[in-house]
Amino acid sequence: MQIVILDDYQDAVRGLECFATLDGHAVTVYNDPPINRNELVARLQNAEAVVLIRERTTIDDELLVRLPRLALISQTGKISNHLDLEACSARGVFVAEGVGSPVAPAELCWALIMAAERRIPQYCSELKEGRWQSARGVGIGRALGGHTLGIWGYGKIGRLVAGFGRAFGMKILVWGRNASLSAAAADGYEALRDKRSLFEESDVLSLHLRLNDVTQGCVTLDDLRAMKSDALFVNTSRAELVEPGALHAALSSGRPGSAAIDVFEKEPITDANHPLLLMDNVVCTPHLGYVEQAGYELYFEKAFQNIVAFAAGSPQNIANPTATRK
Numbered sequence: 001m002q003i004v005i006l007d008d009y010q011d012a013v014r015g016l017e018c019f020a021t022l023d024g025h026a027v028t029v030y031n032d033p034p035i036n037r038n039e040l041v042a043r044l045q046n047a048e049a050v051v052l053i054r055e056r057t058t059i060d061d062e063l064l065v066r067l068p069r070l071a072l073i074s075q076t077g078k079i080s081n082h083l084d085l086e087a088c089s090a091r092g093v094f095v096a097e098g099v100g101s102p103v104a105p106a107e108l109c110w111a112l113i114m115a116a117e118r119r120i121p122q123y124c125s126e127l128k129e130g131r132w133q134s135a136r137g138v139g140i141g142r143a144l145g146g147h148t149l150g151i152w153g154y155g156k157i158g159r160l161v162a163g164f165g166r167a168f169g170m171k172i173l174v175w176g177r178n179a180s181l182s183a184a185a186a187d188g189y190e191a192l193r194d195k196r197s198l199f200e201e202s203d204v205l206s207l208h209l210r211l212n213d214v215t216q217g218c219v220t221l222d223d224l225r226a227m228k229s230d231a232l233f234v235n236t237s238r239a240e241l242v243e244p245g246a247l248h249a250a251l252s253s254g255r256p257g258s259a260a261i262d263v264f265e266k267e268p269i270t271d272a273n274h275p276l277l278l279m280d281n282v283v284c285t286p287h288l289g290y291v292e293q294a295g296y297e298l299y300f301e302k303a304f305q306n307i308v309a310f311a312a313g314s315p316q317n318i319a320n321p322t323a324t325r326k
Contacts, residue, residue, distance in 0.1 A: 001311050002069075004047040005029045006040075007056035009268070010291070018301035021308060033268060041066045048072065049307050051300075054290060055080050056267070061087035071325070072096060074306045076299035077290065079319055081211060089323040096306035097319045101298055105289035106160035109236045112260035113204055116232050116283040117141055137280040138258075142230075145169035150202030152195075153237070154180035158208035162189060165204075173198060176209075199226040204234065205256075211238040219243060224250035231256040236289050239265040248275045257281060262289050 003025050005013055011031045013019060028047075033056070034040040041063065044050060049072040052059070059073060061084060070093050077100040079085065088095050115121055118141035126134040149165035150173045151158045162172050162184070174184035174191050175198040181191035192198055198205065205227065209215050219242040224233065233256045235242065244265070251259055258281040267287055269277070276282050290299070302317075309316045 001025050001048045001072075001307065002046050003027045003049045003051065003307060004044055005051040005053075006043070007031075007033055007053050012296060013300060016297055016300055018297055018304055021301065021304035025307070025311070037063065044070065049074060049310070051303050051307070052076060052083070054299075055082040057082070059083045059088070061091070064088065064091040064093060067093075072307065072310050074098070074303040074310075075319075076303045085320050089320040092324050094310065094315060094321075094323050094325070095319045096303070096310065096315070096317050098299055098302045098306070098317070100290070101295055102156035102160055104292040104295040105236060106157045106164070108262060108285070108289045108292075109157070109161050109206060109208075109234060110164045112236065112262065112283060112285065113144070113206070113232065113234055116234075116258055116260040117144060117204070121283050122280065144204070147171070147203035148173060148201055150175070150198045150205040151184075151208060152176055152198060152205070153208035153210075154184045155208060155210075158206075159183070159187070161206055161208065162187070170204075173201060195223070196226060199223045200228075202231060203228065204232045206234040207237045207241055209237050209241055211240050216240050217243045219246065221246040221249055225253060225255045227256035229255050229257050231258075233259045234261075235259070236262040239263045248279075251279060251281060259283070261285070262287055 003022060005027065008029050008031050013029055030043055034043060044067050047067070047070055050070065051074045054077050059082065064070065064087055072094050073088065074096045076098045079095065079097050083095065085095060119135050119138050122135040122138045145168055147170055149170040151162055153176045154174050162174065165172050172189040174180060174189050175195055185191045207219070221243055224246055227233065233247070247259060250256065260283045261276060262285045269286070277284055306317050
């Protein structure tokens with residue numbers, strides 16, 4: 001098959017052990033995002049199968065109609081709202097769903113919390129400029145023990161992050177759907193009765209929600225301004241969970257006092273003047289939550305196996321089995 005792998009920013013995929021799974025197929029890997037939709041179409045014009053790295057590329061009907069040869073989309077990880085499954089079925093494009101792991105995202109979340117609370121990026125930057133124990137504008141950091149960690153969304157990732165907080169001696173508060181509250185209570189954590197308490201009482205508040213029509217914009221400016229002046233807001237899930245412009249406005253007004261962010265409304269960011277990047281009280285990473293060696297091996301091994309099975313006439317893990325094969 002003619003296979004295209006999109007958006008491999010670090011050129012990491014060809015170095016994975018599982019890449020050998022595609023031996024015998026013609027594989028093209030792109031390391032940079034296309035500058036526009038026409039360039040994306042050109043890259044996929046001859047593709048029979050495309051591998052998507054999580055949600056870096058949007059697949060919709062307007063794109064699919066221009067790709068008559070495309071037969072299979074092999075998704076790394078789970079399908080999300082970046083992909084129009086109904087349009088794929090209508091255009092005769094099968095979608096193979098992959099697998100994921102909460103480990104790397106949860107660890108990245110905790111790394112951000114530690115980095116932000118101890119002001120590690122700021123102190124490192126100052127040290128490289130020859131200034132010892134200097135971090136102008138952000139002050140001295142603080143330890144996590146004895147403080148309160150609030151978690152909104154108690155799924156696989158949220159559960160791991162809660163465990164990290166417990167290990168560091170933090171009080172854990174959980175808010176979310178009834179199933180999340182019940183699971184958190186069963187694990188010995190405090191399940192809150194309302195969202196407002198989560199924002200008011202947390203010293204560190206971390207989001208662990210899926211993005212959908214219900215959760216989009218669920219964090220409002222009023223929510224953020226209810227946080228303590230020294231609280232940390234953490235988002236490693238989806239930028240769109242937060243009301244547009246609300247985080248920058250809240251940070252500018254002093255509540256919360258800082259933020260740690262791994263996700264942005266438009267990715268990748270190529271503008272160094274992005275408002276959050278210019279704030280001394282914000283630690284930003286370029287969506288690294290799932291970008292990790294073992295995680296990549298897991299994601300891509302399954303994605304490649306799904307392609308091989310499809311090429312052999314034995315499709316597996318197909319999310320839209322009612323699609324008509326081209």
